[in-house]
Amino acid sequence: MAEETTKQVIEDDPIEVRKAKRAALIEAGENPYGHAFHYTHHLTDLDEKYASLEDGASTEDEVDVAGRIMAKRVQGKIAFFELRDATGDIQLFCRINALGEEVFASMKDLDVGDWIGVHGTMMRTKRGQLSVAVTGYELLSKSLRPLPEKFHGLADKETRYRQRYVDLVMNPEVKSTFEKRFKIVAAIRRYMEQQGFYEVETPFLHPILGGANAKPFVTHFNALDRDYFLRIATELPLKRLLVGGFEKVFEIGRQFRNEGMDPYHNPEFTTMEAYQAFSDLDGMMELTQGFIQAAAMEACGTLQVTYQGTEIDLSGEWRRATMMELASEHAGEEVSFDRTREELVAILEKNGGHAEDAWGKGKLISEIFEAVAEEKLVQPTFVCDHPLEISPLAKKKADNPELTERFELFICGHEYANAFNELNDPVDQAERFRAQVEAKDMGDDEAMGYDADYIRALEYGMPPAGGVGVGIDRLTMLLTDSATIRDVLLFPHMKDEAPSSGKAAAAAAAARAAKAEAAEA
Structure with a gap:
């Protein structure tokens, strides 16, 4: 029996x-x-x-x-x-x-x-x-687990992300997306090499947080018995190479920011950062337009692409406009440093934003731009002249020290690239690092640390340079018409898989109950 x-x-x-x-x-x-x-x-x-x-x-x-x-x-x-x-x-x-x-x-x-x-x-x-x-x-x-019969179009997309190996088997169009991603990265690499750039590799583990404003992942380095940060940007190591005599360098690699997840952000993501001695923002605009157009031609075969139903024209010369010009255009009134702080706060709040007491005029102008203009920048637009307050690593404009020589590239309402005329004055850079340390002491856990070695490098002399960073994942979303960043990451980060039944589910329920009891106690 x-x-x-x-x-x-x-x-x-x-x-x-x-x-x-x-x-x-x-x-x-x-x-x-x-x-x-x-x-x-x-x-x-x-x-x-x-x-x-x-x-x-x-x-x-x-x-x-x-x-x-x-x-x-x-x-x-x-x-x-x-x-x-x-x-x-x-x-x-x-x-x-x-x-x-x-x-x-x-x-x-x-x-x-x-x-x-x-x-x-x-x-x-x-x-x-x-x-x-x-x-x-x-x-x-021998396959021991049957393939699902209706994996295509599965309502619970988390199952497809979690079991990407099955998703690739059952949905050939998913594999096509990642084949295009390979072509995009390869095209960018070829373009950069053709422009005379050297591809380099810099450390993932940093002793000092720098290169961007972001929350880091922290890990303990046993051999040195101290905490290190997973890198949030490759900027500072790459610029050290300009000091050492490299003229053109770039790196394609992973960055790590211990922040939230949404359709356009993942804590682990890929960027391409490039730095060129003796160049400037105009040079970086030409470079950025060049490698994005090369990637589009390789992945799509055209510069006329569609993203989520919107036609995007990547051909020709892309628009260039200042942040204050665009903020004023879409707010319907002047947005500039000539306005009082109270007036800028009123404009921001009138357009659905909220002002923090610590924000100066520069931060308010940036927030107004985000509130009224950002999502309306559908066709490629280089947004220039960012306030100094939000650009701690960029050079001040010679004719207006409240602004910096910086641009961000916007397409379809989202940022795709960020570029600077790089700050190479060690005294100015040291002052900005000190301001970041003060902000960190005031509770800003995204502020950078004081990198004394980087200041020392600048003191040896870094030539005038342009630098640009582009998000590979976001660019891949655009060129594959993908609605979320998870669609272009082979293995996106997910919450722990909940046990569905049996002993595992019972054990998980018991653990939750014990945790609740401990919290009440």
Whole structure:
């Protein structure tokens, strides 16, 4: 009776059925997780090579192909499989007369999801389906968990993000997004190299927080017995290289900011930062426009792209305008340092913002710009002349020390790049670092630290330079028409997966209850 119950449980559980097949293979002396397989063709190559093969025609052309079984259909003494590799799909046509009873029976026992290597000849069925007429096969990897039947369009997108490996199998368009991401990064790298830039690598672990205003991740460096920060930017190490004599440098790499997650932000993200000696904002605008246009052509084949239903024109020369000009244009009244602080507060609050007591005019102007203009900048726009108050690393404008030589690139209402005429005055930089330290002492946990070594580097002399940083993830969203940053990250960060049932769920519930009791106590 117990044996019958166990048998019934196995037959009702597809994973247990597959595990039983695995055990049977091992018992028969076969390895269900095979060895390397030499394939002669990718499947799309066969589509191209045999495009002119007539319906019903067979060839003696032998091929070896490998991939995952995506579907199977058995009809008496013949069987049809759909095989998928990294490039596409093809039909496998299996006949008992060609394979023999034993091999045909073992093929019928294969499951959707199994990886196999196939030997056969090329043919096209009478219905016009290009196929491999199978003469033999090898099991390369036994799948123990069935692929979901309706993974495409799954309402709970978190399941797709969490199980990206299944998402890629079931939804070919997802793989296409990441193929485009590769092309975008490769195009930027090629463009930068063509412009004479050297690609370099700088440390992920920083002893002092610098290069941006952001909350860091903190880790303990055991060998030095002190805390370090995961980098929030690559700016300061790259500019040290300009001091050392490099003229053009760039780095594509991960940054880490211990902040919130939303459709446009992830705590772990990728940037490209570049610095060029003897250049300026005009040079950085030309560079930025150049590498983005190169990326668009490589990924999309055009400079006319659509993002979430909005047409974006990346061609031609992009608009250049000052922050105060755009704020005034969209607020319908003058926004400038000529206004009193009270007047700027009134403009901000009239447009739905809220002013903090510590904010000066520069910060208020920036907040007004964000409130009234930012989301209206649909076509590519370089926003220049940022207030000094929000730009601690940029040079002051010679004709107006309240402003800096800085731009941000906006497309479709979102920032894509940030650039400076880099500050190379060590005395000025030291004063700004001290101001950041004061802000940190006042409770601003995003403020930078005082980097004495960077000041020392500037004291040796850094040439005038332009610098720019661009968010690779956000640019990929634009060029793949992706609504959220999670769609362009292979493995986005997720909350812990909640146990669905059984002992794990009970244990989680007990842990929550114990935590609640402890909190009450």
